Amino acid sequence: MRKNVSLLVTVLVLLSVALTACAPATTAPSGGQQPAATTAPAQGGETQPAAGGKLEMFSWWTAGGEADGLNAMYEIYKKEHPGVEIVNATVAGGAGTNAKAVLSTRLTGGDPPDSFQLHAGLEVEKYEPEKYLQALNDLYASEGWDKAFPADLITLLKYKDSFWGVPVNIHRSNVLWYNKQVLADNNIEPPKTWDEFFAAAETLKGKGIVPLVIGTKEGWEAGHTFETVLAGVLGADAYNGLWTGATQWTDPKVTEALETLKKVMSYANTDYSALTWSDAAQYLVDGKGAMHIMGDWTDGWFTSKGYKDYGWAPVPGTQGTFVALSDSFAAAKGAKNQENLENWLKVAGSKAGQEAFNPKKGSICARTDCDPALFNEYLKSAMQDWSKDAIVPSVAHGAAAIEKWATVYKDILTTFATNGDVAAAQTSLQQACVDAGVCK
């Protein structure tokens, strides 16, 4: 990978060192904490069919594209281990809004699923990994994953010197999706700057088309949109500084980013607080809306709908910047089906598993050896951008900040989307950084 990823890695290393120093003490769960007896992991990816039993896999992937990708991996698992019953435990809600709370309760209550979805980066701190998760270092060694994943992603995945999840993909958050026909009919080129965006928005509004569709129902989407605005207005370096304390949230550029989001919201659908991200994307499919800022799981969702007339561009101002996140699968301590769980992680980390999952999910492989020919035009372009852009971490999806901070950040932005109070939002954002121990 490129050296600009080291920006992302620096953010994470600094924050994880800070967290190591101030990890809170907690009570041990009542359930069993020792991994069940296992068969030795097969060397070099060779796996014997498991005898039977169950595999409980926990995620929030219920939408089109997400569920399809997961099922594609399950199919591979079922072929290799036909005797195992897969329990697909899902709690719907984009970005894990509902799932993460349920998961915490299950982990601390001693009733963990075998494996669960976990964003690469600082999100793992929320689950107190040394207490509730299995370190996967041996599996990384036996499966050769330290060589299969890019070196800097490996660093990103390490927390307190161990691996806690197997990455299955890389997603991009800063994508502007658009309905090609709607833009063409109105002689509009995909906007590269916010000025171009607002000029296009005026034209579209005059024609009765919603310029920008958004849903903020689940409480993370405004924060998602804002991280992409921030990355463009501040640039990669200053954006990274927001998560290390090198950039204060009182910075005039943060004011400018808030003013920009406020103006963007004045061109949004008025029913935004009642819609999810996929409800909002439906506006594009129906030709009622022109543009939508969302992660590239939207590519998987459009594909699952059979919708093809969409285009994509970096969010205005973010050309050359890739706001990144990665989904991984973790292993719970006290998992009831240890052998089945290990076999699942092997599928998730394998070339075959990732090539089956990612074209449907709308993400690119975490592995470096996937065949690009299996991916659509959008995903091929994402692969290219990933290899040359400045990579910065997403806060809305677990990479940039610990969960407590990320949650406050998202709440501030959800309120701001409706009340547009720039000064109040900026003060609260700075305070959240102070409370996280990162700003002074």
Ligand code: GAL
């Ligand atoms: C992200 C997750 C993606 C996708 C999205 C919408 O947090 O990493 O895989 O599921 O939420 O739910």
